Amino acid sequence: NPVAVLINKAMIEIPPKFAGRAPIGPIPKEDKQTSFKKTDWPCSTGLAEDVRRYGAWMREEAFKRIGYLYPKVQLPKEYGTHEARVIAWLWARTVKSPNPAFSHADIPLVSTFMLCTIAGKEVYVEPIVAGDNYQFTVKMGKPKDMDAVKNGTKTIGRGANFLCLLSGSPISGDYIKAEGQAGRIGARLMAVVAEGPRGRIYLSPTPETEATARQAKPDWHPTGDVPVRLSGGTCVPYGLKEWGDLFTPRQLVALTTFSDLVQEAREKVKQDAVKVGWQDDDKGICDNGTSATAYSDAIGVYLGFGVDKLSDRHSTLTRWDPTPTASGIINTFSRQALPMSWDFSEGNPFSEASGNFDGGVGWIAKVIDRSLPANLRGFASIEDATIQTLSSGKVISTDPPYYDNIFYADLSDYFYVWMRRSLRPVYPSLFSTMTVPKAEELVATPYRHGSKEKAEVFFLKGMTEAMHRLAEQAHPAFPTTIYYAFKQSDTNATGTGNTGWETFLDAVLRAGFALTGTWPMRTELSNRMIGSGTNALASCIILVCRKRDPNATTISRREYIRELNAILPEALDEMTKGSGYDISPVAPVDLSQSIIGPGMAVFSKYAAVLEADGSTMTVHTALQLINRFLAEDDFDADTQFCLHWFEQNGWKEGRFGDADTLSRAKGTSVTGVANAGVVESGGGNVRLFKWSEYPTDWDPTTDDRNPIWETLHHLIRTLRQDGETKAGQLLTDVKNQGESVRQLAYRLYTLCERQGWAEDARAYNELITSWTGIESAAGEASGKMTQGKLF
Ligand SMILES: C[S@@+](CC[C@H](N)C(=O)[O-])C[C@H]1O[C@@H](n2cnc3c(N)ncnc32)[C@H](O)[C@@H]1O
Known part of the structure; x- marks a missing residue:
C-alpha cells in the first residue's frame, strides 16, 4: 500500500537524511515563536520547523487565491465587533419531497437540529415553515421539546428514514437512494459557526453566505470508485460513487489549490536552499539524494500529508460535534468506514479552529519534531509480503492485516488520490497506479474474492505464504513477534469463535512457526469509533514465535491434554497472581489471550497433534482445549x-x-x-x-x-x-x-x-x-x- 509505505518513509527514512540541519524557510510574519534566534537544530527539529514555515507560506498563498470564497460574516451588534471569521458552514442534504404537492421543494434530511448541547449554552436550529418554503433560524437556549429537536427530521428508529418538513410525509431510505442514484441530492445551508471574541457564535444562514459557497468552480475532481461494501457503512448506495463526489465544490477548490501549492512549495524550498548555500545535484529523494532537490522533495512529502489531513476534515462526510466535548468538525475517518452523512459541516482552512490547514501541518511538524528519532538510518520499500526477500537475516516484528477487520486498500484510496496528485513527481514509481493496488492485499474480502469461503481460502493461503517467508528468513537468534488485534467480543462460550483469529493462527503454524508466548498489549485508542461499543476492551496480542524444529514429532490428543494439564494450571496461577511488586497480574480482560501462549506452545512444538481417528487436530480444537482451563471452578453451592x-x-x-x-x-x-x-x-x-x-x-x-x-x-x-x-x-x-x-x-x-x-x-x-x-x-x-x- 503506497500510503502506508510513504508514511513509513516519512517516519524512518527521510528524517535521518537531514538530521541536525538548520531550517531555511521564510519565517512566517505572524510567527510568535522565537525560532529564528535558535542556532542549534538537533535531530529533526530543523526539518520540522521548515515544514511549519512552508506550511504557513502555503496557507498565505492559498488565501491570496481563494480567500474570496471564505469571507468573514457580519455579526449582530450585541457581539461588540463587526465581523468574524467562519469556523464552519453547517449544511443539510436535501431531496425533492415524495409528496406530489411539494415535489418541487428541496426537503432537508437532518439527523439533529442541536448544534450545541452544553448545559446552559444550548444552541439549535428551528426551521420556520411558510407554505412550500422554509427557513432555518438559529436559536439559543434549551428547546421546549428537546427530543424532537435532537431527532432532526428523522423518524424514530434506525436507518435513513425521514419526514418531509413541509408535508409530514415519510421519506424512506429507498426513496433517498433512488434520488441519490439519479444525482438529485442537494444541500441547504442550515447554520454558520464563527469565531467570536469570547468563543463560538452560531448564526442563521443568509442567502449571500450560501451564494458565496456556490461560486466555487473546481477544475479537478478525483476519480476512482468509493468502496461499494465496507463494514461500518458506505455512501455509495446514495449516489456518492466517485471520490470527487465526497466533496462540495468549495472543498474541491480548496484541496486542489493546496495540492498545487505542494509543487510550488517544493520549487521554492529548492531555490531557498540553494540561496543559503546548499549543494544541488538534482537528485530527488527517491534517488537517494540528500541535496537541495531531495530536501525540497522531503518537505513536499510532509506538506502533501498536510493536504491529506485537510481532506479528512473537508469532505461532506464530516459532522459537527454538538456534544459538550465541542470538538468542532468530526473528521471523515473518525471510523474506518464511509457511511452516508445527512447534515455535514464544511470547515474553513483559513480559520483558527478544527480543520484549518495550519493545524494539520502543525501536528505533522510536532510528530517530526518530537517523535522521530532521526539518529538511525531506516528504509521502507513497497513489497508483497508473500514473495519478499527483504527480511533475510533480520529481526522481525510485524503487524499484519487482521483477516477482514479493515479494508486498507479500499479505504486508503480516499487519501491516495490526493497524495498522488500532490506527490507523484516525488515518488513516480510509488504512485504509478491510479489507485492503491488491491489484488495482493491480504484481507478476507468476500466481495473481492467471490464468497466468504473463497475469501477465507485466499487469506489463509496468502498469510501462510507471508508467514513462511518470515519463518524462513528471520534471524535465528531472535524470536519473531507478530501483532494481532484480538477481538474480545468475538470469543464465545467455548472461548473462541473468531474465524479470523483461528485462520490467522493456523497460517502462522502452517508456515513453520512454533508459538512460545502470547503477550497482551494495549495499542488501540479507547475512543476509536470502531472500538467503542463494538469492541470496547480491544487490545492487541503479540505472538512470540520461533521456527519449529524441523525434526518435530507428532503426539496424540491424549498426550496433548496430559501435557496441558501439567503446564496450564501453573501458568494460569502465575499469570493471575503476578509476583511481587514488579510483575502485576494479568488483567481478566487479557487472560483468554495470555493463556493461549503456554497452551499453544505445547500444541505448536509438535509437527501435529493426532486425533483418535488419525486426523490432525485443528487450531479450533486446540484452542477449545486450552480455554477449558479458564472455565473450571470449584465454588461453594450458593x-x-x-x-x-x-x-x-x-x-x-x-x-x-x-x-x-x-x-x-x-x-x-x-x-x-x-x-x-x-x-x-x-x-x-x-x-x-x-x-x-x-x-x-x-x-x-x-x-x-x-x-x-x-x-x-x-x-x-x-x-x-x-x-x-x-x-x-x-x-x-x-x-x-x-x-x-x-x-x-x-x-x-x-x-x-x-x-x-x-x-x-x-x-x-x-x-x-x-x-x-x-x-x-x-x-x-x-x-x-x-x-x-x-x-
Ligand atoms: C494492521 S496494518 C499495519 C498497520 C501499521 N502497524 C500502522 O500502524 O500503520 C496491516 C498492513 O498490511 C498491509 N498489507 C496487506 N497485504 C499485504 C501484502 N500482501 N504485502 C505487504 N503488506 C500487506 C496493509 O496494507 C496494511 O498496511
Missing part, C-alpha cells in the same frame, strides 16, 4: 447457584420456580441463598442483589453463611466506596477466601465480557487489577508486611 443465575438473568428478576430448580441442582435452596444475603425472594420472583445494595456494616467474622459470591461483591463495594485499605482489611477478615474470590472475579469478568455487560465487567476487572494493592493492605492490616523480591 456461589455456584448465583453464578448460573447471574449468567441467565443478570441482575434482573427471574421466576421462583426456575431458581428453585437451579438451587436444588447446585445442592442448595433459595431460602438458604436468601439467608446468605445475596438474593431477594418474594412475590414469586427471585433476583440477585447488586453490590451497591449490600449493607455497609457487614462483618464477615459474625456472618454464619458467607459464600464466596457475597465476599466478592462486598469487596467490590468496599473498594469502590472506601478504597484499597478498607478492602484490604476486609480481605484479612475473610481469612481463606481470598484465592477463591479472585478466581470468581475472573470467571465473572469473562462472563460479563462475553455477554457484552461492559459496566459489570469493569467492576470485576478493577478488583483484579487492584488485587496486589488490596493484598498488601491486607498484609499491613494483619501486621505482617509482604516481603519484596530481591531479584
Whole structure:
C-alpha cells in the first residue's frame, strides 16, 4: 500500500537524511515563536520547523487565491465587533419531497437540529415553515421539546428514514437512494459557526453566505470508485460513487489549490536552499539524494500529508460535534468506514479552529519534531509480503492485516488520490497506479474474492505464504513477534469463535512457526469509533514465535491434554497472581489471550497433534482445549447457584420456580441463598442483589453463611466506596477466601465480557487489577508486611 509505505518513509527514512540541519524557510510574519534566534537544530527539529514555515507560506498563498470564497460574516451588534471569521458552514442534504404537492421543494434530511448541547449554552436550529418554503433560524437556549429537536427530521428508529418538513410525509431510505442514484441530492445551508471574541457564535444562514459557497468552480475532481461494501457503512448506495463526489465544490477548490501549492512549495524550498548555500545535484529523494532537490522533495512529502489531513476534515462526510466535548468538525475517518452523512459541516482552512490547514501541518511538524528519532538510518520499500526477500537475516516484528477487520486498500484510496496528485513527481514509481493496488492485499474480502469461503481460502493461503517467508528468513537468534488485534467480543462460550483469529493462527503454524508466548498489549485508542461499543476492551496480542524444529514429532490428543494439564494450571496461577511488586497480574480482560501462549506452545512444538481417528487436530480444537482451563471452578453451592443465575438473568428478576430448580441442582435452596444475603425472594420472583445494595456494616467474622459470591461483591463495594485499605482489611477478615474470590472475579469478568455487560465487567476487572494493592493492605492490616523480591 503506497500510503502506508510513504508514511513509513516519512517516519524512518527521510528524517535521518537531514538530521541536525538548520531550517531555511521564510519565517512566517505572524510567527510568535522565537525560532529564528535558535542556532542549534538537533535531530529533526530543523526539518520540522521548515515544514511549519512552508506550511504557513502555503496557507498565505492559498488565501491570496481563494480567500474570496471564505469571507468573514457580519455579526449582530450585541457581539461588540463587526465581523468574524467562519469556523464552519453547517449544511443539510436535501431531496425533492415524495409528496406530489411539494415535489418541487428541496426537503432537508437532518439527523439533529442541536448544534450545541452544553448545559446552559444550548444552541439549535428551528426551521420556520411558510407554505412550500422554509427557513432555518438559529436559536439559543434549551428547546421546549428537546427530543424532537435532537431527532432532526428523522423518524424514530434506525436507518435513513425521514419526514418531509413541509408535508409530514415519510421519506424512506429507498426513496433517498433512488434520488441519490439519479444525482438529485442537494444541500441547504442550515447554520454558520464563527469565531467570536469570547468563543463560538452560531448564526442563521443568509442567502449571500450560501451564494458565496456556490461560486466555487473546481477544475479537478478525483476519480476512482468509493468502496461499494465496507463494514461500518458506505455512501455509495446514495449516489456518492466517485471520490470527487465526497466533496462540495468549495472543498474541491480548496484541496486542489493546496495540492498545487505542494509543487510550488517544493520549487521554492529548492531555490531557498540553494540561496543559503546548499549543494544541488538534482537528485530527488527517491534517488537517494540528500541535496537541495531531495530536501525540497522531503518537505513536499510532509506538506502533501498536510493536504491529506485537510481532506479528512473537508469532505461532506464530516459532522459537527454538538456534544459538550465541542470538538468542532468530526473528521471523515473518525471510523474506518464511509457511511452516508445527512447534515455535514464544511470547515474553513483559513480559520483558527478544527480543520484549518495550519493545524494539520502543525501536528505533522510536532510528530517530526518530537517523535522521530532521526539518529538511525531506516528504509521502507513497497513489497508483497508473500514473495519478499527483504527480511533475510533480520529481526522481525510485524503487524499484519487482521483477516477482514479493515479494508486498507479500499479505504486508503480516499487519501491516495490526493497524495498522488500532490506527490507523484516525488515518488513516480510509488504512485504509478491510479489507485492503491488491491489484488495482493491480504484481507478476507468476500466481495473481492467471490464468497466468504473463497475469501477465507485466499487469506489463509496468502498469510501462510507471508508467514513462511518470515519463518524462513528471520534471524535465528531472535524470536519473531507478530501483532494481532484480538477481538474480545468475538470469543464465545467455548472461548473462541473468531474465524479470523483461528485462520490467522493456523497460517502462522502452517508456515513453520512454533508459538512460545502470547503477550497482551494495549495499542488501540479507547475512543476509536470502531472500538467503542463494538469492541470496547480491544487490545492487541503479540505472538512470540520461533521456527519449529524441523525434526518435530507428532503426539496424540491424549498426550496433548496430559501435557496441558501439567503446564496450564501453573501458568494460569502465575499469570493471575503476578509476583511481587514488579510483575502485576494479568488483567481478566487479557487472560483468554495470555493463556493461549503456554497452551499453544505445547500444541505448536509438535509437527501435529493426532486425533483418535488419525486426523490432525485443528487450531479450533486446540484452542477449545486450552480455554477449558479458564472455565473450571470449584465454588461453594450458593456461589455456584448465583453464578448460573447471574449468567441467565443478570441482575434482573427471574421466576421462583426456575431458581428453585437451579438451587436444588447446585445442592442448595433459595431460602438458604436468601439467608446468605445475596438474593431477594418474594412475590414469586427471585433476583440477585447488586453490590451497591449490600449493607455497609457487614462483618464477615459474625456472618454464619458467607459464600464466596457475597465476599466478592462486598469487596467490590468496599473498594469502590472506601478504597484499597478498607478492602484490604476486609480481605484479612475473610481469612481463606481470598484465592477463591479472585478466581470468581475472573470467571465473572469473562462472563460479563462475553455477554457484552461492559459496566459489570469493569467492576470485576478493577478488583483484579487492584488485587496486589488490596493484598498488601491486607498484609499491613494483619501486621505482617509482604516481603519484596530481591531479584
Ligand atoms: C494492521 S496494518 C499495519 C498497520 C501499521 N502497524 C500502522 O500502524 O500503520 C496491516 C498492513 O498490511 C498491509 N498489507 C496487506 N497485504 C499485504 C501484502 N500482501 N504485502 C505487504 N503488506 C500487506 C496493509 O496494507 C496494511 O498496511
